[in-house]
Each structure stands twice: as C-alpha cells, then as structure tokens.
Amino acid sequence: MLKYQQIATEIEKYIEDHALQQGDKLPVLEKLMAQFDVSKSTITKSLDLLEKKGVVFQVRGSGIFVRRHKRKGYISLLSNQGFKKDLEEFTITTEVIELNVIKPSEEVALNLNIKADDDVYSVKRVRYINGQTLCLEESFYNKAIITYLNKEIVSESIFHYIREGLGLKVGFSDLYLHVDMLTEEEAGYLGLKQGMPKLYVETVFHLTNGQPFDFSKITYNYEQSQFVIQADSHFL
Amino acid sequence: MLKYQQIATEIEKYIEDHALQQGDKLPVLEKLMAQFDVSKSTITKSLDLLEKKGVVFQVRGSGIFVRRHKRKGYISLLSNQGFKKDLEEFTITTEVIELNVIKPSEEVALNLNIKADDDVYSVKRVRYINGQTLCLEESFYNKAIITYLNKEIVSESIFHYIREGLGLKVGFSDLYLHVDMLTEEEAGYLGLKQGMPKLYVETVFHLTNGQPFDFSKITYNYEQSQFVIQADSHFL
Numbered sequence: 001m002l003k004y005q006q007i008a009t010e011i012e013k014y015i016e017d018h019a020l021q022q023g024d025k026l027p028v029l030e031k032l033m034a035q036f037d038v039s040k041s042t043i044t045k046s047l048d049l050l051e052k053k054g055v056v057f058q059v060r061g062s063g064i065f066v067r068r069h070k071r072k073g074y075i076s077l078l079s080n081q082g083f084k085k086d087l088e089e090f091t092i093t094t095e096v097i098e099l100n101v102i103k104p105s106e107e108v109a110l111n112l113n114i115k116a117d118d119d120v121y122s123v124k125r126v127r128y129i130n131g132q133t134l135c136l137e138e139s140f141y142n143k144a145i146i147t148y149l150n151k152e153i154v155s156e157s158i159f160h161y162i163r164e165g166l167g168l169k170v171g172f173s174d175l176y177l178h179v180d181m182l183t184e185e186e187a188g189y190l191g192l193k194q195g196m197p198k199l200y201v202e203t204v205f206h207l208t209n210g211q212p213f214d215f216s217k218i219t220y221n222y223e224q225s226q227f228v229i230q231a232d233s234h235f236l
Numbered sequence: 237m238l239k240y241q242q243i244a245t246e247i248e249k250y251i252e253d254h255a256l257q258q259g260d261k262l263p264v265l266e267k268l269m270a271q272f273d274v275s276k277s278t279i280t281k282s283l284d285l286l287e288k289k290g291v292v293f294q295v296r297g298s299g300i301f302v303r304r305h306k307r308k309g310y311i312s313l314l315s316n317q318g319f320k321k322d323l324e325e326f327t328i329t330t331e332v333i334e335l336n337v338i339k340p341s342e343e344v345a346l347n348l349n350i351k352a353d354d355d356v357y358s359v360k361r362v363r364y365i366n367g368q369t370l371c372l373e374e375s376f377y378n379k380a381i382i383t384y385l386n387k388e389i390v391s392e393s394i395f396h397y398i399r400e401g402l403g404l405k406v407g408f409s410d411l412y413l414h415v416d417m418l419t420e421e422e423a424g425y426l427g428l429k430q431g432m433p434k435l436y437v438e439t440v441f442h443l444t445n446g447q448p449f450d451f452s453k454i455t456y457n458y459e460q461s462q463f464v465i466q467a468d469s470h471f472l
Contacts, residue, residue: 023349023446052288052468057408059445067446069410077313077413078467113259172293174305175465177313179415179435179458197433197458199415209295210259210303222415222433229411229465231314232288 004045007036011046012055015066026056026064054078054230067230074228077175077201090129094155097189098124101143108140111204111215119143123154126189133190134224139216146213162213171208177201182219190221197222240281243272247282248291251302262292262300290314290466303466310464313411313437326365330391333425334360337379344376347440347451355379359390362425369426370460375452382449398449407444413437418455426457433458 001009011032020026027035032043047064050056057067075087102122109116121141127134139158141149146162153161162168178200187194198219205214237245247268256262263271268279283300286292293303311323338358345352357377363370375394377385382398389397398404414436423430434455441450 054408057444057446062445065446067408069412071412074412077465171468172290172303173467175467176305176307176310176462177435177465178462179433179456181433197415197417199413199435208293209298210293210301220415226412226414229313229413231409231411232407 003038004042004049007038007042008046008049008053010036011050015055015068020066020068022066022068024066026066028063054232069228069230071226071228074226077227077229087129091131092134093128093131095126095128096123096151096154097126098122099149099151099154104140108215111202112140112142112212114142114144121146121149123149123158125154129224132224133192133221135221136186136189136219137216138218139214142211142213145207145211168213169208171206171210173203173205175201175203186219190219192221192223199225199227239274240278240285243274243278244282244285244289246272247286251291251304256302256304258302258304260302262302264299290468305464305466307462307464310462313463313465323365327367328370329364329367331362331364332359332387332390333362334358335385335387335390340376344451347438348376348378348448350378350380357382357385359385359394361390365460368460369428369457371457372422372425372455373452374454375450378447378449381443381447404449405444407442407446409439409441411437411439422455426455428457428459435461435463 011026015026026032029040029043033040036043038046047056047058051058054067056064058064073087073089100122101119103117104112104114104120106116108120109118112120114120121143123137123139123141125137125139127137145168146166149158149161153165159170163170180198180200181195182190182192182198184194186198187196199222201218201220203214203216203218204212205216206212247262251262262268265276265279268283269276272279274282283292283294287294290303292300294300309323309325336358337355339353340348340350340356342352344356345354348356350356356379357375359373359375359377361373361375363373381404382402385394385397389401395406399406416434416436417431418426418428418434420430422434423432435458437454437456439450439452439454440448441452442448
C-alpha cells in the first residue's frame with residue numbers, strides 16, 4: 001500500500017471514530033498535514049482517492065466534507081470487494097455447489113474474450129446472510145489468468161485470493177442488471193417460489209490492463225438484498 | 237465548458253466516429269496533443285475526465301485504451317443526465333400525472349434535509365419508451381433551491397432546466413435500490429399486474445456544495461428496463 005493510500009485509510013478511520021455525518025467538515029489541509037505528518041501532495045492524493053471512493057466531497061474555496069450515505073445493510077454495487085465489507089454486521093456464509101474446469105459456452109467466451117477451446121473455472125455457490133439465502137452465484141474465471149482454484153478457496157473470498165494469493169490487480173468492471181421472475185431452479189436454490197421477483201446481475205471484471213478475467217451471474221433473493229450506489233457527476 | 241471538457245467531448249466523438257471498441261488503443265499523448273492542438277496538461281485532464289466517465293482506461297507504461305461496454309439499450313445508473321442519452325435510439329415520452337407544491341412527508345424532509353414546514357415541488361410522471369411504459373417517477377424538489385417548475389418544464393428534461401435554466405451545478409447522488417412486487421397502484425400506472433416484479437430506485441441528488449435538492453422514487457417496468465454500471469476499483 002502506498003503512503004497516500006495508507007493515509008486515506010487513516011482519514012476514513014478518523015471519520016468513523018468521530019462518527020462524522022454527511023456534510024460535516026474535515027479539518028483544513030494544513031491541519032490534516034500536521035495531524036498525519038505528511039506533505040501537501042500526499043494529503044491531496046489521499047483526499048482525491050477518498051473523493052473517488054465516495055467518502056468525502058470537496059467544495060472549492062469552502063473545504064472538505066464527509067460524504068456518507070445514511071442507510072445500513074445496503075450492498076454497494078460499486079465496490080469490487082465483494083459484499084463482505086458492506087454487510088460486516090451480518091454473518092455471511094457460502095455453500096459451494098460446483099467447482100469444475102470446463103470449456104466456455106459462447107456467452108462466457110464472448111464476455112471473457114477467449115476462444116471456445118480455452119479452459120475456464122466454473123464456480124457455482126449459494127451465499128447466505130444470517131442463515132437466509134442471499135444469492136445464487138455462477139462465476140466463470142479465465143484459467144489462463146486465474147490459474148488455480150480449489151474448494152477451500154472458493155468457500156471463502158475468491159477476490160481476496162486473487163489479490164493476495166495470485167498477486168493480480170483488479171481494475172474496472174461492467175455490471176448489467178435487470179429484474180425478472182425466478183426460474184424453478186433459481187427458486188430452489190434460494191428457497192423461494194418460481195415466478196417471484198429477482199435481481200439478476202451480470203458482471204465482467206477486468207484486470208488493470210483491461211483483460212477480462214471473471215464473468216459472473218448473480219441472482220439475488222429480493223427479500224434479503226438491498227443496494228446502494230454512490231454516483232458522481234462527471235458530466236457538467 | 238472548460239477547454240479540457242471540450243477536448244474530452246471531441247475525443248469521445250473521435251472514438252464514436254472511428255467505431256473504436258473496448259481494448260482499442262488511442263493515439264499516444266503527443267499525437268493527441270497535436271491532433272487537438274492543446275498542451276500536455278490539458279490533454280491529461282481530458283483523459284482523466286474520460287477515465288472517470290468510463291470512456292477510456294489508462295495502463296501505465298502501455299497507453300490509453302477504449303473502454304466501452306458492449307450492450308445497447310441499457311440505462312446507465314451512474315449517469316446524472318437522465319436516461320435520454322442512453323436510450324437515444326428510442327422514443328422517450330412523458331406523461332405528467334401531478335405537479336404540486338406541498339409540505340414534505342417525514343421521509344421526504346429527512347432525505348432533503350429540510351423542515352416539515354418547508355415547501356417542496358412534488359412531481360409525478362410516467363415515462364414511456366416507444367409507447368410502452370418504462371417507469372413511474374415521483375420526485376420531490378426543495379423549493380428553496382428549485383424555485384420554479386411548471387407543467388411544460390416537467391414534461392421535458394427537468395435536469396436540463398435545472399442546469400441551463402436555473403444555472404445550478406449538479407454534484408453527487410446516492411441511489412438506493414431494491415426489488416419487490418408491484419403494488420396495485422404502481423401496476424395500474426405501468427399497465428402490469430399487481431405482484432409482478434419491479435426495480436425500485438430511490439435517489440438523493442446533491443448540488444456540488446453537498447446540498448440535497450431532489451429526492452426521487454422510480455418504479456421500473458421490468459419488461460422494458462435493463463441497466464448498466466461501469467465501476468472502477470479504487471480499493472487496491
């Protein structure tokens with residue numbers, strides 16, 4: 001972790017420890033520099049990172065303010081960290097249904113930008129929140145990039161393993177969402193009835209070099225899931 | 237519009253005109269500087285803006301690449317522009333159901349950070365896509381900020397009016413989503429059956445100074461709507 005990332009984490013902790021609310025003003029730059037004992041350029045980079053993450057907003061000539069949405073228990077759709085962090089007050093568990101090496105379907109090959117005879121890891125899991133079904137997840141990993149998975153790894157956070165175990169850098173992702181009715185199979189896994197509502201999310205995750213490595217399809221139990229997005233306006 | 241914003245728009249047009257696809261490489265910095273006749277600092281700011289908007293991604297030591305999700309007809313949940321731009325191949329029309337000045341409910345007052353005896357504009361509309369219902373929208377505007385609305389304005393793009401007519405600067409927004417079943421009233425407006433699935437989105441829009449000015453609740457017709465989010469990883 002670079003210095004400015006570390007300081008950003010500390011400022012986030014400061015906001016949490018002081019229970020600062022949306023609109024509360026942070027100390028001025030000079031104070032922050034002194035408090036964390038860093039240069040102006042470092043503190044500026046830390047604040048820019050926190051602005052991108054939706055933790056603060058900066059008003060020119062006026063200061064730096066806390067940005068914090070007010071609702072608890074919402075899953076962030078913009079976080080690439082998986083939802084463990086959003087739901088840390090809850091117990092999240094995982095049941096692994098399948099883990100195989102397969103040849104990709106046309107859909108998977110297209111989304112991962114690979115050929116029909118390349119290998120992919122296919123992982124099917126059900127995630128639980130406090131013992132209730134949260135979602136059914138089917139993920140396909142390009143085996144040329146994610147070279148090794150086993151049952152133990154996919155029982156825990158796969159992304160943690162990808163970062164720490166494989167040392168890969170996760171970059172941007174494209175999410176496609178729609179709402180529909182549960183199929184019989186999905187309803188079975190989620191313990192709901194066929195025809196009930198679902199949120200269905202397809203995500204293509206890319207490395208920082210732009211290569212897609214994970215195509216994932218998640219079907220959420222609508223009774224257990226709610227979502228938050230913190231959006232910025234870059235269009236003015 | 238500032239110079240770098242203008243150049244960013246021109247680079248976007250260049251990508252579109254040349255039908256560049258995800259992963260295609262842009263000309264190197266020096267070429268872009270010459271092509272658009274601007275300084276290095278301007279072109280760098282333009283590219284940073286385009287990266288924030290999800291139009292390009294930059295790979296250190298390797299270049300600038302086009303980032304473009306592959307699916308058409310998806311509504312961007314991160315755009316504060318309204319969905320007219322995402323759906324420009326479709327005909328979007330609006331039916332105004334209600335336009336009133338009212339006192340806010342507790343929920344509205346909380347989300348707009350105003351008092352119970354402040355005034356809000358309450359706007360209820362149904363939006364149509366190619367003649368089919370797309371969504372039911374109920375929005376509440378803090379009248380101290382959005383000082384004037386009339387039926388003509390709310391028949392068109394309210395955000396366009398807020399920017400161009402009132403000269404306000406729209407900043408960040410917080411979106412809260414969940415999936416549920418349509419109530420009888422919602423089903424009536426959308427021409428669907430009670431109990432069918434819906435995506436329900438609440439959004440709090442803020443000015444760049446952090447002041448919330450619009451609290452909006454949208455219920456989407458699941459048969460006519462699909463969504464895209466382009467996410468970045470700021471967590472590494």
